Amino acid sequence: MSVLQVEEIGIAFGGVKAVDHVSFRVNEGDVFSIIGPNGAGKTTLFNLVSGVYQPKYGKVLLEGADVTGLEPQTLARRGLSRTFQNLQVFFRMTARENVMVGRHLKEKRGLLAHILALPATARQNRESAAAADAYLERVGLGGYADTPAAAMPYGALKRLEIARALAAGPKVLLLDEPAAGCNAVETEEIEKLVRNIADEGTTVVLVEHDMKMVMRISDRVHVLEFGKTLAEGTAEEVRTHPKVIEAYLGTHGSKEAAVALG
Amino acid sequence: MRKLMSNRLAVPAFLALLVVGLAFVMPSNFYFRVAALVWISALAVIGLNLLMGFAGQVSLGHAGFFGLGAYSVAILPAQFGLHPVIALIAGGAGCALLAFVVGRPILRLKGHYLAVATLGFGILVSMVISNEAWLTGGPDGMPVPRLALFGWRARGADTWYWITGGLMVIGALLAVNLVASPTGRALRALHDSEVAARVVGVDVGCYKLIVFVISAVYASVAGSALALVNGFITPDAAGFLHSIQLVTMVVLGGMGSILGSVVGAAVLVVLPQALTVFHDYEHLMLGFMMMAFMILLRSGIVPSLSMLIGGRRA
Ligand SMILES: Nc1ncnc2c1ncn2[C@@H]1O[C@H](COP(=O)(O)OP(=O)(O)O)[C@@H](O)[C@H]1O
Ligand SMILES: [Mg+2]
Numbered sequence: 001m002s003v004l005q006v007e008e009i010g011i012a013f014g015g016v017k018a019v020d021h022v023s024f025r026v027n028e029g030d031v032f033s034i035i036g037p038n039g040a041g042k043t044t045l046f047n048l049v050s051g052v053y054q055p056k057y058g059k060v061l062l063e064g065a066d067v068t069g070l071e072p073q074t075l076a077r078r079g080l081s082r083t084f085q086n087l088q089v090f091f092r093m094t095a096r097e098n099v100m101v102g103r104h105l106k107e108k109r110g111l112l113a114h115i116l117a118l119p120a121t122a123r124q125n126r127e128s129a130a131a132a133d134a135y136l137e138r139v140g141l142g143g144y145a146d147t148p149a150a151a152m153p154y155g156a157l158k159r160l161e162i163a164r165a166l167a168a169g170p171k172v173l174l175l176d177e178p179a180a181g182c183n184a185v186e187t188e189e190i191e192k193l194v195r196n197i198a199d200e201g202t203t204v205v206l207v208e209h210d211m212k213m214v215m216r217i218s219d220r221v222h223v224l225e226f227g228k229t230l231a232e233g234t235a236e237e238v239r240t241h242p243k244v245i246e247a248y249l250g251t252h253g254s255k256e257a258a259v260a261l262g
Numbered sequence: 263m264r265k266l267m268s269n270r271l272a273v274p275a276f277l278a279l280l281v282v283g284l285a286f287v288m289p290s291n292f293y294f295r296v297a298a299l300v301w302i303s304a305l306a307v308i309g310l311n312l313l314m315g316f317a318g319q320v321s322l323g324h325a326g327f328f329g330l331g332a333y334s335v336a337i338l339p340a341q342f343g344l345h346p347v348i349a350l351i352a353g354g355a356g357c358a359l360l361a362f363v364v365g366r367p368i369l370r371l372k373g374h375y376l377a378v379a380t381l382g383f384g385i386l387v388s389m390v391i392s393n394e395a396w397l398t399g400g401p402d403g404m405p406v407p408r409l410a411l412f413g414w415r416a417r418g419a420d421t422w423y424w425i426t427g428g429l430m431v432i433g434a435l436l437a438v439n440l441v442a443s444p445t446g447r448a449l450r451a452l453h454d455s456e457v458a459a460r461v462v463g464v465d466v467g468c469y470k471l472i473v474f475v476i477s478a479v480y481a482s483v484a485g486s487a488l489a490l491v492n493g494f495i496t497p498d499a500a501g502f503l504h505s506i507q508l509v510t511m512v513v514l515g516g517m518g519s520i521l522g523s524v525v526g527a528a529v530l531v532v533l534p535q536a537l538t539v540f541h542d543y544e545h546l547m548l549g550f551m552m553m554a555f556m557i558l559l560r561s562g563i564v565p566s567l568s569m570l571i572g573g574r575r576a
Contacts, residue, residue: 050461076463088458090451092518100444101451105463107444111472114443115436121443128444161458168462 001064003028003203004080004172009048009058010227018044020227021058026172026205026220031198033206033214035238036224037247042207043085045224046174049205050082051075062172077105079171083161083178085207089149095160096145099132102167106131135163139193155186162193172203179210191217215239223247270442273521274435281427285420294419295491296535301426302487303527305433307511308520309480312437314509315518316446317473318453319369320377323384324508327357327478329391329500331485333398336406336495341397346409350486354479361478362471369470381502388500403496406489422491429487433480434520440476441520449473450518481508514555516562525563529555 002025010019019041026032034042047053049060051072059068062078070078081102090098107128113121136142139159144152149160158178165173175194179187191213198204198217208214214221214235221238223230231241238244281301288294310324334353338344344352368379391398398404408415440446451459452466460466489495498504507530515526533551537544559566 052457052461072457072460073463073465076461082461084458088455090454090458092454093447093450097447097450101447101459101464102462104444104448104459109444111445114445115440115476117439117443121439124444125442164458164462 002026003063004032004049004205005059005061005064006045006049007059007061009045009055009060011044011048011053011056017227019048019055022224022227022229023058024222024229024232026203028171028203029198029201030219031194031204031206031217033208033218033221034224035208035211035214035221036230039226040224041227042224043176044227046082046176046205046207050080050174076168076170079169080174081165081168081170081172082174083158083165083176085176085180087154087157087161089157089160091148091150093149094145095136095141095147095149095152095156095163096129096132098149098160099135099163099167100125100128102135102164103128103131105168132163132167135167136160138166139163140189155182158182158186159190159193162190166197166202170202172205173197174205174207176207177209178206179208179213187213270438271435273438274431276521277434277524278431281424281431285423288420288423291419294423296532298419298422298426298491299488300524300528300531301423301430302484302491303508303511303531304524305426305430305487306481306484306508307515307523307527308430308433308437309477309484310508311512311515311517311520311523312440312449312480313473313477314512315516315522316441316453317449317470319470319474320373320509321380321384321474321477322377322502322505322509323380323382323387324477324481325500325502325504326384326387327361327481328485328488328504328508329387329497330357330360331482332406332489332495332499333391333404333485334482335486335489336404337397339407340404346407346486346490347411350483350490353486354482357478357482358475361475365471365474369467369474381505384500384505385502388497388502391500392497398497401497403494406493406495408493409490426487426491429483430524433483434524437520445469445472510552513562514552516564516566519562519564522562522564529563 004026007023008021010021012018022045034045036042048055051070054069059066062080067075067078090101108120108124133145136145139162141156141159141163144156149157162178179190182190187210194204194206195217218235220232221235222232223238223244225247230247231238231244284297306328310321313319313321331353335346335349338349338352339346364383371379392401448459448464448469451464452469456466485499488499511526511530512523514529516522534548537547540547555563
């Protein structure tokens with residue numbers, strides 16, 4: 001059974017069909033990539049799947065259960081979390097605190113105990129902080145724990161978002177352009193991290209413009225254009241798919257297409 | 263982690279020392295009285311700062327809760343013979359309930375829309391208080407029975423100085439506790455990015471409601487304290503101008519700073535008293551100084567100064 005299944009989903013903004021009857025299935029533990037030119041609807045698709053937008057039609061199934069239209073916090077409880085293409089970091093908090101928020105669902109939430117700072121709250125804070133530090137270490141931000149997010153470099157913030165999402169313990173993790181704006185070294189680190197996350201059993205749905213990375217780490221690739229599915233298959237199948245080549249020729253020119261598609 | 267603990271308690275400890283220390287240098291009853299008014303405003307402002315500074319939600323109607331707390335200790339003892347302390351608690355509970363009911367629809371709104379909705383709430387409360395003269399004495403206000411505990415009567419500015427100072431320190435302590443807890447992290451998170459908070463499981467609507475209710479209780483208790491100190495209460499306590507004053511204190515002192523809440527309250531309570539030497543130009547000076555403060559210390563007095571001094575956040 002596929003852990004995440006999207007059936008004929010769609011939404012329109014005004015006249016723009018941002019996502020138009022898109023369907024796919026993601027197998028457990030896979031890296032499933034969604035590619036396509038800017039404005040193809042990738043982020044919108046993530047917003048639909050993660051409950052940020054309500055689809056106009058279609059369905060989302062998580063572990064076989066219909067979760068269409070559920071709120072993001074409910075989906076998080078069910079094991080779906082995500083990062084954002086445009087940074088959504090808690091800038092007034094430290095890196096550690098950012099990731100501690102990711103532990104929210106695992107935390108004891110007795111308001112009275114919090115206001116009175118009972119020993120249980122102090123214990124909870126210590127537990128969350130320790131967990132957060134471990135996640136920071138995992139994404140390679142161990143040295144940043146006490147740094148205010150506002151003072152961190154862009155590449156580090158991208159990984160901070162991944163650490164925060166991982167802290168929620170998701171079964172399915174949606175990553176929206178995790179390597180965008182990162183240099184070659186950082187991109188390579190992120191690629192390793194994504195592979196590592198998938199190897200440990202978390203299913204990854206990846207939107208990424210770095211085609212080399214996509215082709216190397218994806219189990220399957222789904223191609224969107226103008227909100228519609230253009231093709232789907234293994235990296236090799238997609239790379240040699242005539243429609244995909246044509247689409248990339250159309251937008252990037254032949255040389256760039258060759259480079260982009262590896 | 264130990265350092266974090268001591269950090270958290272530094273501000274309430276400092277405030278406790280301040281309350282005790284100031285008591286030794288107060289030259290007269292008048293000063294005790296002004297200080298008690300500062301502690302009362304500070305209490306309400308700490309609560310409002312939890313809402314505005316930490317959770318990033320505005321309320322232009324918080325004097326409504328302040329007024330309801332004030333009238334609780336006036337009306338409940340007069341009508342039902344309740345002890346003022348019970349009336350204070352009942353007022354707080356009533357405001358919590360009201361904030362819960364009103365907050366549910368209102369807190370879905372954002373930014374200016376939320377501002378206008380809370381403004382409407384505040385105006386509604388002050389209108390009701392002004393109009394129901396049979397219960398509240400109308401625009402002329404009503405007397406508040408004296409507080410007596412086990413035969414001991416609370417009177418005199420110094421007594422109220424200690425009671426209100428104690429309330430303020432407790433309020434500050436509970437606030438820093440909250441901020442450093444999982445709930446506090448959820449509130450600060452939704453301030454910066456609601457969507458990011460939601461995708462890791464934070465029920466944003468629920469947390470906004472929680473902090474709105476908490477801040478309403480702070481305002482209510484502060485209102486009750488003011489009524490008891492003054493022995494008299496008028497609808498101004500619930501009025502629009504008072505709401506604006508509370509918001510100004512939050513912003514002036516520093517959003518997201520508990521110490522700033524007390525400083526903001528102190529400045530806006532003390533400054534008008536100090537500026538009376540300017541006679542006719544008193545309000546002009548006050549407005550000028552507020553503008554100067556915000557231009558020179560744009561993050562509010564306490565955060566700006568602590569940034570200037572060496573980067574540590576208060
Ligand atoms: N909230 C929105 N309101 C209006 N139009 C939107 C909104 N979100 C996305 N769009 C439009 O939907 C299309 C797909 O956008 P997006 O999903 O961001 O593409 P991608 O992530 O693939 O670059 C674009 O034409 C964009 O302008
Ligand atoms: Mg996008």
